[in-house]
Amino acid sequence: MSISIERLPSNVYQAKTDLPYSDVWKLHDLFEGLAFRSNLVLMGPKGIGKTMSFQSYAAAKSIPIVTFDCSEDVRRSHLLGNFIMRGNETPFMLGPLTTAFEVANDVGSCIVVLEEVNGLSPQMQKVLNPIADFRRRIEVPEAKMVFDLKPGAKIWLVGTMNTSAYGGVYALNEDLKSRFRMLSLGYPNPEEEAKIIASHFPGGKVDEKVLKKVMLLAQETRQKSLEYALSPRDVVQILEDAVAVGLERSLRIAIGKFEGEDQTTVKARITSIFGYTLTEKV
Numbered sequence: 001m002s003i004s005i006e007r008l009p010s011n012v013y014q015a016k017t018d019l020p021y022s023d024v025w026k027l028h029d030l031f032e033g034l035a036f037r038s039n040l041v042l043m044g045p046k047g048i049g050k051t052m053s054f055q056s057y058a059a060a061k062s063i064p065i066v067t068f069d070c071s072e073d074v075r076r077s078h079l080l081g082n083f084i085m086r087g088n089e090t091p092f093m094l095g096p097l098t099t100a101f102e103v104a105n106d107v108g109s110c111i112v113v114l115e116e117v118n119g120l121s122p123q124m125q126k127v128l129n130p131i132a133d134f135r136r137r138i139e140v141p142e143a144k145m146v147f148d149l150k151p152g153a154k155i156w157l158v159g160t161m162n163t164s165a166y167g168g169v170y171a172l173n174e175d176l177k178s179r180f181r182m183l184s185l186g187y188p189n190p191e192e193e194a195k196i197i198a199s200h201f202p203g204g205k206v207d208e209k210v211l212k213k214v215m216l217l218a219q220e221t222r223q224k225s226l227e228y229a230l231s232p233r234d235v236v237q238i239l240e241d242a243v244a245v246g247l248e249r250s251l252r253i254a255i256g257k258f259e260g261e262d263q264t265t266v267k268a269r270i271t272s273i274f275g276y277t278l279t280e281k282v
Helices: 027-034 050-061 076-080 096-107 122-132 174-179 190-198 208-221 232-245 247-257 260-274
Strands: 039-043 065-069 081-083 092-094 109-115 137-140 145-148 154-161 180-184
Touching: 027 039, 027 050, 039 050, 050 065, 050 109, 050 154, 065 096, 076 081, 076 096, 076 122, 092 096, 096 109, 096 122, 096 137, 096 145, 096 154, 122 137, 122 154, 122 174, 174 180, 190 208, 190 232, 208 232, 208 260, 232 247, 247 260
Parallel strands: 039 154, 039 180, 065 109, 109 154
Antiparallel strands: 081 092, 137 145
């Protein structure tokens, strides 16, 4: 008896073309040399555009992209697929890795982005080995199938990860490291960060005085004395909220990202930088 295989249509995986991405690191030039030749993990703080760099590259090249959010709860079936019950039928629903093979075979190429790849347990990291090395294939015995690439079809396996200081993550095992290039990124310099932030606003227009102050606050939270650091993404949120509800209320919302003594410290810095004394009043 043949097994029914199900997945979403390939056109579902087309990358968005209107992403507000500023390639300050010239990553797209790097991708041109590595894409479909070398697996790559981008490492760095949250909110600096690691995922968006892959998404915007895929959009520019009209390459389908499959993304998957990794965590310590991920099991083999989440990556490869599993049988589902539907009336009297039990079709096999593909996971992100097996879907990527089908999409690549359908349209010629596919990018697979594993978000927070270090969220995978060491055992689940090993599931990536056959797709990440010369084999470029996945065996799924329970579905009696081998997923392989047709001649000319190609897959680029990439990932993102924050630093190991974040909770719920593991060290990458040597198997995975040996199959990937590992590129570490830090926070952009102030000029580059300003470009990234401006790209999120219509016409790149943003109040420069407010931007400068919010960036100063963000930079001060990145001195490793606080549990949470404001990222470029957080700066964009503060500026967006400032337009919607006013700067003081926007900052009041932002301090919710901090706890305990850290929140007290950030309130003091807000008073120093902006002149606001934030109270419990909304």
